[in-house]
Every structure is written in C-alpha cells, then in structure tokens.
Amino acid sequence: MATLKQVAAHAEVSVQTVSNALNAPHRLRPDTLERVNRSIELLNYRPNRNARSLRTSAVELIGYCVPSWPNQTHLVMDQFLHALCAAAETSGRHILLFTAPAAVDGMPTYDDLHARRLVDGFVLSQTETHDPRHGWLKDRQIPFVSFGRVWKETTQPGPWVDVDGAAGSAMAVQHLHETGRRRIAFLGWPQSSGLGEDRLAGWRDRCTELGLPTGGLVVRCAEDTIDEGARATAQLIDSGQPPDGIVALSDILALGALRQLGDRGLTAGADVGVTGFDDSPRASVVSPGLTSLRQPMEQIATELIAILTGTRNDVPSERLLLPELVIRGSSAPG
Amino acid sequence: MATLKQVAAHAEVSVQTVSNALNAPHRLRPDTLERVNRSIELLNYRPNRNARSLRTSAVELIGYCVPSWPNQTHLVMDQFLHALCAAAETSGRHILLFTAPAAVDGMPTYDDLHARRLVDGFVLSQTETHDPRHGWLKDRQIPFVSFGRVWKETTQPGPWVDVDGAAGSAMAVQHLHETGRRRIAFLGWPQSSGLGEDRLAGWRDRCTELGLPTGGLVVRCAEDTIDEGARATAQLIDSGQPPDGIVALSDILALGALRQLGDRGLTAGADVGVTGFDDSPRASVVSPGLTSLRQPMEQIATELIAILTGTRNDVPSERLLLPELVIRGSSAPG
DNA sequence: CTGAAAGCGCTTACAG
DNA sequence: CTGAAAGCGCTTACAG
Numbered sequence: 001m002a003t004l005k006q007v008a009a010h011a012e013v014s015v016q017t018v019s020n021a022l023n024a025p026h027r028l029r030p031d032t033l034e035r036v037n038r039s040i041e042l043l044n045y046r047p048n049r050n051a052r053s054l055r056t057s058a059v060e061l062i063g064y065c066v067p068s069w070p071n072q073t074h075l076v077m078d079q080f081l082h083a084l085c086a087a088a089e090t091s092g093r094h095i096l097l098f099t100a101p102a103a104v105d106g107m108p109t110y111d112d113l114h115a116r117r118l119v120d121g122f123v124l125s126q127t128e129t130h131d132p133r134h135g136w137l138k139d140r141q142i143p144f145v146s147f148g149r150v151w152k153e154t155t156q157p158g159p160w161v162d163v164d165g166a167a168g169s170a171m172a173v174q175h176l177h178e179t180g181r182r183r184i185a186f187l188g189w190p191q192s193s194g195l196g197e198d199r200l201a202g203w204r205d206r207c208t209e210l211g212l213p214t215g216g217l218v219v220r221c222a223e224d225t226i227d228e229g230a231r232a233t234a235q236l237i238d239s240g241q242p243p244d245g246i247v248a249l250s251d252i253l254a255l256g257a258l259r260q261l262g263d264r265g266l267t268a269g270a271d272v273g274v275t276g277f278d279d280s281p282r283a284s285v286v287s288p289g290l291t292s293l294r295q296p297m298e299q300i301a302t303e304l305i306a307i308l309t310g311t312r313n314d315v316p317s318e319r320l321l322l323p324e325l326v327i328r329g330s331s332a333p334g
Numbered sequence: 335m336a337t338l339k340q341v342a343a344h345a346e347v348s349v350q351t352v353s354n355a356l357n358a359p360h361r362l363r364p365d366t367l368e369r370v371n372r373s374i375e376l377l378n379y380r381p382n383r384n385a386r387s388l389r390t391s392a393v394e395l396i397g398y399c400v401p402s403w404p405n406q407t408h409l410v411m412d413q414f415l416h417a418l419c420a421a422a423e424t425s426g427r428h429i430l431l432f433t434a435p436a437a438v439d440g441m442p443t444y445d446d447l448h449a450r451r452l453v454d455g456f457v458l459s460q461t462e463t464h465d466p467r468h469g470w471l472k473d474r475q476i477p478f479v480s481f482g483r484v485w486k487e488t489t490q491p492g493p494w495v496d497v498d499g500a501a502g503s504a505m506a507v508q509h510l511h512e513t514g515r516r517r518i519a520f521l522g523w524p525q526s527s528g529l530g531e532d533r534l535a536g537w538r539d540r541c542t543e544l545g546l547p548t549g550g551l552v553v554r555c556a557e558d559t560i561d562e563g564a565r566a567t568a569q570l571i572d573s574g575q576p577p578d579g580i581v582a583l584s585d586i587l588a589l590g591a592l593r594q595l596g597d598r599g600l601t602a603g604a605d606v607g608v609t610g611f612d613d614s615p616r617a618s619v620v621s622p623g624l625t626s627l628r629q630p631m632e633q634i635a636t637e638l639i640a641i642l643t644g645t646r647n648d649v650p651s652e653r654l655l656l657p658e659l660v661i662r663g664s665s666a667p668g
Numbered sequence: 669c670t671g672a673a674a675g676c677g678c679t680t681a682c683a684g
Numbered sequence: 685c686t687g688a689a690a691g692c693g694c695t696t697a698c699a700g
Contacts, residue, residue: 001449003693014671019695029669046449050393051693053384054676061430066416077412082400085431094452096395097419097429115335115380118428226619282616285560337677348687353679363685385677388692 002043011039022047053117060093062308063110063119065100067126076278076295080147083301084123090302091309095123104132114142121308123147129194134158145308145317147300151194159317161303165195165277166202168293168323172247172275173206175291175325179333181245181273185217187232187253189224196249199277203247217243221253229256230263237264244272245331251276251283254290258330270334279326288329296321336377345373356381387451394427396642397444397453399434401460410612410629414481417635418457424636425643429457438466448476455642457481463528468492479642479651481634485528493651495637499529499611500536502627502657506581506609507540509625509659513667515579515607519551521566521587523558530583533611537581551577555587563590564597571598578606579665585610585617588624592664604668613660622663630655 008015013036020027021036028036039045053059064084067077085095096119100106110133113119121143124133127150134157137144146160169186176184186203189196200218207214219235221228229252236243237260248254254276261268268274269288276283279294303319305311342349347370354361355370362370373379387393398418401411419429430453434440444467447453455477458467461484468491471478480494503520510518520537523530534552541548553569555562563586570577571594582588588610595602602608603622610617613628637653639645 004695005693015694016671016696017669020670023695027669032669044449046446048388048693049450049452050384050387050391051676052695054382054388054678054693055695057384057676059384066419067412068416078401081415081431082402082433085400086433089433095431097415097431099416099420099423112380115378116383118383338679339677349678350680350687351685354686357679361685366685382677385692386679388677388694389679391692 001048002045004045004047007036007039007043007045010043011036057117059117059120061096061119062088062093062305063113063122064095064097064125065106065109065122066097068099068102076280076297079297080125080301083297084304087298087301087305091305091311093305093309103128104136107133107136110137110142111140121145123304123308129192143308145304147304149194151198156318159307161300161307161319161321163295163300163323164320165199165323166205168277168325169199169202169247170206171323171325172291172293173203173210173212173245175327176245176247176273176275176331177210177212179273179331181243182212183217183241183243184212184245184247184273185219185236185243187229187246187248187257188218188220189249190220190222199249216241221249224250224252226252226256226259229253230260231256233257233260234264237266242272246272246274248274248276251278251280251290251292254292254330255282255286258286258288258290267334268330269332273331273333275325275331277323283326283328288332291328291331292326293323294326295323335382336379338379338381341370341373341377341379344377345370391451393451393454395430395453396422396427396639397447397456398429398431398459399440399443399456400431402433402436410614410631413631414459414635417631418638421632421635421639425639425645427639427643437462438470441467441470444471444476445474455479457638457642463526477642479638481638483528485532490652493641495634495641495653495655497629497634497657498536498654499533499657500539502611502659503533503536503581504540505657505659506625506627507537507544507546507579509661510579510581510607510609510665511544511546513607513665515577516546517551517575517577518546518579518581518607519553519570519577520548521563521580521582521591522552522554523583524554524556533583550575555583558584558586560586560590560593563587564594565590567591567594568598571600576606580606580608582608582610585612585614585624585626588626588664589616589620592620592622592624601668602664603666607665607667609659609665611657617660617662622666625662625665626660627657628660629657 004015004018008018018036021033088095100109125147127146127148129151131150134150138157149160149162188200204214219232221232246257254274257274258268276290276292279292283290283292307317338349338352342352352370355367422429434443459481461480461482463485465484468484472491483494483496522534538548553566555566580591588608591608592602610624610626613626617624617626641651
C-alpha cells in the first residue's frame with residue numbers, strides 16, 4: 001500500500017502538497033496538480049482513513065441500531081436501510097450497524113461507540129412514544145437525528161425528520177371521497193400511540209371538512225395484525241350502517257380488511273375502497289393491489305443525513321415530509 | 335475526552351503500563367493494575383479506536399453490501415443482518431454497510447473500502463450462480479467469507495457457509511411421509527438455479543429411498559411468485575393423479591400452493607401436506623401456518639464471523655449447516 | 669504556491 | 685514488572 005510520503009517522493013513534492021492535491025486542489029498550480037495526480041494514479045494510492053480520522057477526529061461513520069425484534073413496522077426496514085446507506089455515501093460517509101438493548105438500557109452502547117470514536121453520531125429510528133434515547137444523547141451532546149418524533153413531549157429533544165401522518169390520512173380520505181365513497185371508516189390502534197392519534201386526527205378533520213360522518217366509524221384494534229384488521233372490518237360491516245370506504249392505520253390492518261371483505265363476498269374497490277399505510281412490499285403483491293401511503297424513503301434518508309452532517313444549515317432541523325398516495329385496485333371505483 | 339497519557343499521569347505510571355492494563359493485564363502487578371483501573375474509571379477513559387487501528391492496521395469493521403433490489407429472497411434479510419451484527423459484536427467488531435452495483439461492476443467499491451482501511455474484510459451474501467465477486471476478492475487477497483456457495487464452479491473460490499438444501503428437502507419429504515403422504519410433488523425453479531437443483535435433488539433422492547414416485551411430480555415455476563405457485567399447484571391437481579404432499583422450493587411458492595388448495599376447496603394439512611423453505615415472517619401469519627425449513631441464522635452468522643476473523647482455525651472454512659423443520663398446520667395430518 | 673515540522677492517540681519492540 | 689521512544693499515515697498552522 002502506497003503512502004502519502006511515497007507519492008510525494010515519486011512526484012517530487014512535499015507530503016503537504018500531495019495532501020493538498022487531495023483535499024484542496026485549488027491551492028496547487030495546474031501543472032503540479034497534474035504531476036501529483038499522475039503519481040497517485042500510478043502508485044494506486046488511497047488515503048488511509050484511520051490516519052485521517054485520527055488527525056481530524058471525524059470518522060465519517062454514522063451509527064444505526066438494528067432493531068432487535070422484527071415486527072410488522074419493519075417490513076419497510078430494508079428500504080430504509082438501503083436509502084440511508086446510499087444517502088450517507090453521497091457525502092462520503094457510511095453506516096455502522098450495532099445492536100443494543102431497548103430504551104435507556106441501551107444507552108451505554110451508544111455512549112461507548114461515540115466515546116471510542118467508532119462513530120460521529122447516530123440516526124435513531126423506531127422512535128417510541130416516550131423514547132428516552134433522544135434526551136439522553138442530547139444531554140451528552142452526542143450528535144443525532146431522529147426518524148420519527150417523540151410523541152407526548154412538549155418540545156422535541158433534538159432534530160428530526162418525520163412523515164406527516166395526518167396529511168396522509170387526509171389524502172386517503174380525499175381520494176376515497178373522489179371515488180364516490182360517503183361513509184369512510186378508520187381502522188386504528190389503541191390510544192397510546194402518538195403516531196396512531198396523528199393519523200386518526202387527519203382522517204377526522206378531512207371527513208369533517210368534506211361533510212362526511214365520523215360517528216361510529218372508528219374501530220381501534222388491539223394489535224397490528226391481519227386478524228385484528230379482519231375482526232374490526234367485520235364489526236363495521238355488521239354495524240347496520242356499513243362503510244363504503246376504509247382508511248387503515250397500517251398495511252397489515254388493511255390486509256385484514258381485504259380478507260374480511262373477500263370472506264363476505266364483497267369486492268375491495270368496487271364495493272368498499274380500502275387504503276393502508278407504508279406501501280410495504282405486500283401491498284403490491286396482493287390481489288387487488290392495496291392502495292397505500294408510501295413513505296418517501298429516499299427523501300427521508302437524504303434529510304436525515306443532511307441534518308446530521310450539518311451540510312444544510314439553510315433548512316430547519318425539523319422536517320415534516322408528505323407521504324405519497326400509491327393508488328391500486330383496492331380503492332378503484334366499481 | 336481523556337487520553338492514555340492523562341490516565342498514565344493520573345495513575346502515576348507510563349502510558350505503556352496503561353496500554354498493558356487494557357490489552358495485556360496479566361503483565362501488571364495486581365496493585366498497579368488496580369490503581370490504573372481506578373484512574374481509567376475515574377477519568378471515564380475510552381481508548382480511541384482510530385489511533386489503535388492506525389497502529390495495528392486493523393479496523394475491526396466488516397463490510398456488508400446492502401442488496402439493492404429487494405426481492406422475495408430478502409424476506410429474511412432483517413434476521414440475517416441482526417444475527418450478523420450480533421455475531422460481529424461478540425468479537426468486538428462491527429458491520430459497515432455500503433451499497434454497490436451488482437456483480438463485477440461493484441468491485442471497485444469493495445477495493446476502495448479495503449484499500450482505504452474502512453474495513454478489514456467482507457461478508458458476501460446473495461451469492462449468484464456465477465458470482466464474480468469471490469474470485470475477484472480472492473485474486474486481490476482481500477479477506478472475505480461467503481454466505482452461500484458459488485454454484486457451477488468446480489472449486490469454491492474462498493471460504494463459505496451455507497445451508498444444506500438437499501438435506502432440507504429430504505427432511506420435508508421424510509416428514510410428509512411420516513404423516514401419511516404417498517405422492518409428494520416438488521415445486522421448483524428453472525434449471526439455471528444451483529440452489530434449486532440442490533433442493534430438487536434432495537427431494538428426488540429421499541422419495542426414491544422411501545419408494546415414493548417422482549415421475550410427473552416436478553413442476554418448475556418461471557418465477558418465484560405466489561401466482562406461479564398457485565398455477566403449478568393447479569397443474570398438479572388437474573394432472574389426473576393429484577399429489578397428497580407438496581414440497582415447495584420457497585415459502586412464496588408454498589403460499590401459492592396454499593391459496594390454490596383453498597380455492598379448490600381442499601384443506602392444507604388434512605388433504606395435502608405443504609412445506610416451504612426459509613421460514614419467512616409470512617409463514618407464521620398465514621392460516622394454517624406454513625411448515626417451513628428455517629435457516630439457522632444465528633449459527634450462520636457465528637460461523638461467518640468465526641471464519642472471517644480466523645478465530646477458529648480448528649474448524650474447516652467450509653461449513654454446510656442443517657436447516658430446521660418448523661412444523662405448522664399446513665402439514666398436519668387430517 | 670510550496671515545504672519542514674509538529675502532533676492526532678495509540679502500540680510495541682527494546683532496554684532497564 | 686515498568687518506562688522512554690519510535691512510529692502508524694495523515695492534516696494543518698506556520699514560514700518562506
């Protein structure tokens with residue numbers, strides 16, 4: 001492996017000049033620059049990042065904790081990880097993966113990775129309602145950015161990027177309304193979920209704006225499963241005033257709705273328009289396809305990295321992004 | 335941030351002694367060791383890994399390329415990544431994620447990461463039939479280990495860990511036979527897949543051993559989709575001699591089989607026993623649950639890391655592991 | 669525009 | 685068992 005010194009000797013300049021050729025090429029005379037570059041090429045020189053990091057005390061590595069218990073929320077994990085990785089690379093950085101116990105028990109791991117300079121900072125995801133990680137990192141002035149807000153806090157502890165769930169629900173209601181639905185139900189989660197309440201509010205507000213009923217049209221599911229989604233849908237159908245549209249809080253609940261409609265001999269789309277959230281891989285493989293609100297993963301990842309690396313001081317460090325309604329057969333009018 | 339030097343000053347020893355306290359504590363007198371450890375604790379000292387890596391030229395980071403095009407194979411990606419990460423950590427290492435173009439186009443990325451000392455080596459997965467990465471890395475003497483064999487090569491270019499697909503199929507056949515099935519079909523892929531031929535061979539051999547028929551019982555699906563699995567199952571049922579057992583090459587094809595059986599009014603399990611491969615998350619949420627061959631992810635990850643880090647020179651650097659048959663309702667006798 | 673020199677924080681023969 | 689010193693490969697004021 002060639003070193004800076006060897007390149008310098010080969011190009012007959014000082015090491016400083018070679019370093020400048022790499023990091024501040026404008027400081028060199030064009031002919032010197034070209035000569036140095038030729039030597040770099042010839043010797044196949046690659047700067048040693050450890051040496052660089054030791055000097056600059058920046059490792060250009062971003063820590064990300066791989067979730068321990070894969071649940072339904074993680075159906076889009078692969079997409080997120082890939083997008084995050086790609087975004088990091090556009091700024092010359094990489095993602096370092098680690099595992100850690102949940103919540104505050106895991107904080108020593110974060111602390112250690114930062115203190116030993118394995119990472120410059122962290123991207124947090126799987127944010128929970130009273131997530132303690134944010135405050136902990138903030139107190140210690142460890143750089144981080146969160147994908148997802150910490151709900152039920154008056155002020156957000158630190159920068160974040162999130163998707164506007166209320167706007168998403170509103171888009172779904174609007175779409176179902178435009179395809180002729182007039183009784184649009186909402187399949188949700190228990191009240192403890194900040195994310196759930198956000199999406200519920202969007203549904204309620206848009207329904208009200210459009211003059212649609214909301215009474216008796218909310219069913220809260222105990223857990224995020226297909227069975228619960230099916231059960232809730234059955235409850236709505238049996239209520240005497242069945243809905244002609246269903247906005248589900250998740251793709252999983254929506255899949256349950258589709259199954260129940262099928263079991264009842266109803267056609268998703270023609271009879272009841274159904275939408276989900278997250279556009280998970282399964283949304284596109286079921287038949288009919290599930291209309292769903294896609295999280296703009298590339299944009300999320302780009303914003304997270306931009307905030308963490310401070311490359312965009314022009315944008316606020318709180319970014320609420322709009323989801324995109326991906327329309328498929330489950331909401332197609334008959 | 336405290337440095338070695340500061341700890342040394344505080345403990346009134348040389349930096350060498352502090353370094354030894356960390357890396358070779360047996361060299362210190364017990365009382366000195368304790369004094370040094372007290373100073374380390376007090377100053378909350380953490381060794382700077384960049385400085386260490388610069389000296390030792392080992393970064394203790396392992397590169398792993400995040401797959402670009404999430405397909406069905408990646409349903410178990412999350413599990414693998416988590417297991418890999420955990421295994422790396424037990425030896426003080428971490429996973430560095432990166433993106434790269436497919437096949438040989440991506441090799442400069444691997445080369446660059448290694449040359450700049452961002453990683454010590456690589457774990458390869460998503461191995462393809464004529465995967466060029468292995469030979470390329472081997473030629474350049476860049477450390478790597480592969481999850482999955484390079485099929486259709488006479489000798490494997492480098493160390494690998496894989497799951498025995500033939501043994502898996504044989505286990506599935508055995509299980510279906512023990513639950514009373516006597517005509518066991520196989521749902522496969524096109525011949526181009528080495529992995530597919532391996533699993534097919536296991537089915538054929540065990541059927542023959544048990545005196546079961548194999549003629550007319552293989553259907554090759556053009557692609558790994560639920561629709562193709564359903565179509566192939568329909569073909570088998572309509573063949574005049576319908577099977578009472580189906581070994582599917584993947585969970586996806588198996589799910590197609592389950593759907594088709596349901597559409598025909600047949601009960602999976604009681605009427606036709608069905609098994610899949612990989613025990614993907616969906617295997618446990620369908621009803622009846624899908625019997626499937628689980629890849630031993632933790633073991634795979636542990637072996638990969640052990641081989642790559644050379645911590646176990648006692649084991650060969652080629653490890654063929656057995657999958658585990660997870661029995662669910664889809665193979666329960668009536 | 670270019671160069672000599674110090675130093676980032678460690679580890680490791682080597683000497684005592 | 686302990687210590688003084690060199691050096692890993694870079695970057696960065698500073699001087700010319």
